[in-house]
Amino acid sequence: MIVGAKKLCRSSLHLSSLGFNFSPVRSVSSLQSLEETLKAAVQAKNYQHIPDLLNSFQDQNPKLLSFLSDFPRNDRTQIIDEILQSFVPLRPRSRLRTAYSCLLCYTLQSPDPFPLALSILQRTLRSGCIPVPQARLLLSSAWLEQLSQSRSVADILLDLRLIGYSPDSGTCNYVISSLCAIDQLGEAIKVLRGMTRAGCVPDLDSYGAVIGAMCSTRRTSDAVEMLKQMVVKVGLTPRQDTVAKVLATLRATKEIRKAVETIEFLERENYPLRFESYERLVEGCLQCHEHVLAGKMVMAMTARGFIPYIGIRQKVVEGLAACGEMDLVCAVRQRFVELRS
Template sequence: MATSKAISPFRLCSLLRLQKDPALALELFRNPIPNHDPEKPFRYPLLSYDLIITKLGRAKMFDQMEQVLHQLKQDKRIAVPEVLFCEVISFYGRARLPARAFQTFESIPSFRCKQTIKSVNTLLKALLNCREYKKMREILSRFNEYGRPDAYTYNILINASRIGGDMEQAWAVFDEMLRNRVRPNVVTFGTLMNGLCSNGEIQEALKFKEDMTRNFKLKPNAFLYATLLKGLCQTGELSRAFSIKDEMVRNKVELDSAIYTTLIDALFKVGRKEEALVFMEEMKKSGCKPDIATYNVMISEYCREKNFEEAYKILEQAENLKPNVVSYNVIIGSLCREGKSIEANELFQDMPRRGCAPDVVSYRMLFDGLCSCMHLKEAALMLDEMIFKGYAPHSRSINEFVCRLCEKGDFQLLSAAMSSLGKGNFLNVELWKILVSMICKKEKPSESVELFDTLTVP
């Protein structure tokens, strides 16, 4: 996107902001003035660097982003702010590139910029995204070089312990936080309550919430309430869950679709279907629109009742929200379990037209369902398509499929299936043992040798 006229640094920033294509934006950045005099280099403003780095980072064009950073390092006029490096570190964290995130952090001083607790926290969060606990400990061992830990630092460390399943360590970090007189916030309490609820310690979580409001004068937020609601619903304490919902209303915390969906799902699971449907109407009247998760809960309930007609109706209602693959998999799996694999196959084949691509779970469930119903020709086609797409069927399913083909005596289809399995590298010793055993039981010795020649000769 070049222009024949000279443009000002301000104009360059405007054009970069407007350009949606990161490759074209990079071309413009590199050549803002075509055929310019090399003796008069273009004076890039800091904002232009920020804009192009952001565009390239979001597009995961990391090599090009690094080239721009190298150019910025050479531009001695500019004092680079720490926040720019935080942005780059975050890009690498989301892309699961911990080494590059760490390298960026280490390079900050070479850009005439000082590392502070801000970039340390960003790096810790990026490393946590990548589950790089060893690297996190390395940073912590040098913490005094960068400043005093703040609440954000401790929240990251508490969350790292929670994710790692070490709640004892999480509480130790919380105690250290209090000893160092760093005031915890709602995120701190929410993270610890999440860990308590995940371990089934709901009563302790409720007491901790009271401690938060009484001793720290903090009000629970939507995430904290959702955590408690989910925990109470999982343990079947619906009356207390609805009390939490009422408390949210009193405290003017917005009830979103996730809150309603959690409660509707819990009501369905304990057989209180009528109440669940009434509650869904309440949800709509309150101005909260059901999302695809809400519809998936209803689809699951109707499939559990084997009421596939209603499940299809819900699927149609959800079309404006673009049903996800979970919506279809719930119905496909239920149909297969009920011996309706042909109907499941029809829905499966219709998924692309509805704008939803089947995933490996879709293929596996349908393949198993077709085998169970002895629709072996359709199963063979499904297996071939599955392998072509790079999906791996369960070894148990392959073994069962081969056994059923041998039982039926369809050795022509068996030969085609073995060819497909060979292309996908799914032929193993166990499968050959099953094949030998099945064929030798069924055929005369001379016929078995001839059949094996057919199966093994390419």
């Protein structure tokens, strides 16, 4: 699967140049002039001029930094690190977006992009800038290339320390979401599991990206198991949208009993379930003609002070009565009376 994904990524890169084609109205001489100016700024260590120089050229073309390849690898790493450090005090940070994007995409397309590319990505994210969309494909392609060389996730991440940086969850989460974006869920899960060995703990975004990808591909059992893992083993409280996505997928696949079990698990863990989660689950039970489950969910719902909409209340009572579940009908009606609905 990795080999197939690499071929797909490479072909995409060569065919489209990832959208970094510069406008034909820009003459070759102006491009060369800007590249020479950038090169002079680097040689003079006037790194803080780089963002404005790149912003003056409207096209975000990483080829403008191709002169950096003329430096030996260690020198190039040091120069880019000095550039990154010089950017830290610059304001507003939005003016750095083009410079970060060009540095990141140039490095990701170099023969040996890691760990330098990860340090650039880390600084980009910490500055509040968002990498250009094409960076995800470049990063995923480079990451898969590293894995094809039998390197572990922890090894790739820990190499950051060799150049004075440390792996963090933000950088790892970007890698995870990038892999999910090209249907490499298995590799994204490996990053999630390898983060701890690299010294950074997965957070809500880490699990949220993986669970979201599992739901998109209807891997419901895996999604529920991952949800339980983040709650029980890691001690995280899932975001409401993550829980809603899991329940919505279970309802869509008509795995309503598994959805009810998931709700019951979250209740035992004292998770603050919202009205919408219960309401949609009761609707799902009714659609699947699971009237007894619907009644039990209504009881659980009202125990938390939530009252179903009147149309749902009527359908639940009617469905239970049709099944001969009169004891449950009485209990549900009594609960509605107690809540004055």
